[in-house]
Amino acid sequence: MKYTFIRAECKNHCVKTLCHVMGVSTSGYYDWFDRPLSQREQDNQRLLTKIRCFHKSSHSIYGSPRIQKDLIDDGEFVSRQRVARLMKAAGIQSKVAKKFVITTNSRSTIAPSPDRLKRNFKAVEKNKAWVSDTTFIRTRQGWLYLAVMIDLYSRQVIGWSMYDRNNTKLVVDTLDMAIWRRNKVKGAIVHSDQGSTYASGDYQKMLNENKLLPSMSRKGECHDNAVAESFFGSLKNELVEHEDYRTRAEA
Known part of the structure; x- marks a missing residue:
């Protein structure tokens, strides 16, 4: 019980310090923390999920222009600027733009294995x-x-x-x-x-x-x-x- 009380006191102290630095009230901070995501934030989350999928399927080659086109083809009406902002905030970028940067350590990775599955997703028994x-x-x-x-x-x-x-x-x-x-x-x-x-x-x-x-x-x-x-x-x-x-x- 004493340990729980000390933890709570430390947490409250940290929150008060943070609010003082930010120039906001403690109640305002908790109101913000408890607030659910807005519709805009939910839309951004949905778009970001699709962006990551399209970026991954392009083997990290596509930038915002080509991903925007894929999103539009998928029924999303979104501007290129918004796609670029979401990608930048999530650290997603085309590897083509990162010239002279080594992205893979060849000493610790192995050459790709062959595709043994070949899209045959029906196994006749378990553990095959x-x-x-x-x-x-x-x-x-x-x-x-x-x-x-x-x-x-x-x-x-x-x-x-x-x-x-x-x-x-x-x-x-x-x-x-x-x-x-x-x-x-x-x-x-x-x-x-x-x-x-x-x-x-x-x-x-x-x-x-x-x-x-x-x-x-x-x-x-x-x-x-x-x-x-x-x-x-x-x-x-x-x-x-x-x-x-x-x-x-x-x-």
Whole structure:
């Protein structure tokens, strides 16, 4: 009880200090914190989800002009300026514009694996083919990244991990859970995109040590991993896009 009281006092002190620096009242701060997202902010969140999908499907090549065109084709009436603002705020940019910058450490990543799945999303029995992908969930604390592993036979999520960074640990922990839950299955195809986390040495080493067959989508072909994309679409439609998560833990 004493510890809880001390924590509450520290929190109140921090809030009062912050409000003093910002020149706002404490009640005004809490009113702002408890306020739900406006319609404009909800629209921005929906647009940003689509922007990330189109940017990912272009293998990080598309800038705001081409992504705006994709959004319009998808039924969104949005200006190029708004798309550019959303992309800039989220740190999304075309890798073509980043000249002379090394984006991948070739010493810690491995060449892309062949596409062993070839869009054959119907498995005849469990543990023959798994698919994995990563997405993001917006919270007031910042992005929460989620990786999942899905068995194509049952479409069941057999492994997952959440972290505040999209790094190798995120996908390695997801694979580790799937292997543990399925009792160290051997010979299964494990399909993903060509992202640096999936091409990392640690992830590929875990696949090799467990006799799992790596498979990767072709560049710019998000339909090669359509099952995972569909799962994330349903997840966001039901549990993300209409929610306002204050913290990563709440999400």
